[in-house]
Amino acid sequence: MTQETEASPNRPRKDRSPEPPARVRFAPSPTGYLHLGGLRTALFDWLWARHTGGQFILRVEDTDRRRYVPGSLEDAMQGLKWLGLEWDEGPDIGGPYGPYVQSQRRAIYQEYAEKLIQLGYAYRCYCTPERLEQVREEQRRRGEKPGYDRHCRTLSPEERARLEAEGLPSVVRFAVPLEGSTTFHDLLRGPITVQNRELQDMVLLKSDGLPTYHLAVVVDDHLMKITHVLRGQEWLATAPLHQLIYQAFGWEPPVFVHLPVILDPSGKGKMSKRKKVVDGKEYPTLVRDFIQAGYLPEAMFNYLATLGWSYAAEQEIFTREEAIQRFDLRDINPSPAAMNYEKLEWMNGVYIRELSPQELKERLIPYLSRDLGIDEETLRQDPRLDKLVPLIQERIKRLSEAGQWIDWAFVEAEAITYTDPKLLLGRKLDAAQSLAVLQAGLAILERIEPFEHQAIQDAFRAKAEEMGIKAGSFFGPFRGAITGKKVSPPLFESMEALGREEVVKRVRRAIAFLEEQLQAASEQA
């Protein structure tokens, strides 16, 4: 047994001092169903929490009431649970820093917004959406960068008092320094500096009293003692603003980790939440659709972890525990990664083959029930399924493919049609020869004891040799007769699973069909 040495390509990366327990959160907004990018962010969050022995927190960022999609929070929680990402604090289980739903924290944000105003880092703005749009329109026309013109930033106290007395609705905006620059640190990219003049006086508190993301995320991450903020790269541009808000409050910012976006399979463009169509093929992007398509959570876990991170130089397949042990935020690749569905499929196949047949059967049942129209309990009791599952285990890549491999076993003989004229013909055999083969085989099938795959196969091989026909050619007509397909699970095991009665019935039907064909052909001649 070779010990893993320093020179091994699978050695752990750099020696690093152990990290203190981290507090990380996954903060979905219930504005749509959970998609792959969100799930990967959650996975990295969870991995880091578990690696450091810290906490993984679920927080709901529902501050946009207009875009709320009913059921999306439940969808996100289901998706996380499906992948095995259990959270330590969250809206459903509570925790020491609750509530974990932002819409229930209004008063907190208002208090902190007020504090910023008092400190001079924020101001009330009374501009109407119409005026804002007009300003942007003019800026665009002049070829300038569109943005708020800071009209209300310089209002005199008297003017403010007047507008306030009129009862005008207002928002709270952050007062970005007019000069200088702001530097924040991204764990993967190092220090990033931007000129303050590039920044906007973003809205912190909306006129409906709810905060925007910028205020809510800073306040909550601070109050909830979040140590590492993992989020999509789309937040990189506003990170300087967040840095300024931390500074204004006098708080220590967390470690920022902006994760690279996941690109669609073509490699160009972020994967959208909708199903992606590339080269005429439709790909799932929502977690629920991946579940429907029959991907295993352990395969998805493994695959997703390799999108932007790698376990070891020469090992693609690894367990949850191994991932936890080696995962390090510093090893995340900052460049965007394209989703590779073929590799996911391959990996899913690997995990399917690793399952015990019993386990696979259990996982297959919901899909088979759906696709075959048979209720789950009936399927569970059906002894044929126990024989069939091992036969398809190394043939399916997704659970949803099982139905089309074994549907023939769950229908009446009459439902098997032989409309494809080649279906019942053995390789290099004509109709008459194939008929003779079926008749010879039928005689065996009717009386062979026991009705088991090895015995049947031995008898068939002997008969084929006797008739001077290659075994493969001899078997072909039976495959067609019994399954109605050119491609099927191994023939003799399939026969055994179906049982003598049904097998004989189907072979007889096939013989009758071929006889009819030959009859019609001779009449025509």
Next chain:
RNA sequence: GCCCCCAUCGUCUAGUGGACCAGGACUCAGGCCUUUCAAGCCUGCAACAGGGGUUCGAAUCCCCUUGGGGGCACCA
């Protein structure tokens, strides 16, 4: 348009100045096995975007160009 980020086979990646005429995986091609289809095994194709530096030495450090991505809301 402006700002920011990124850059190794088609794709995911290993690689942190010499052990690299660049390793693994998916895909693809060929072969073996074989009752179809798979699975498995073997072999092969295939990359450091380009140009300048720094250095005895650069995939690795710096600059420019090019390409790709992200962002520019009272959305997150």
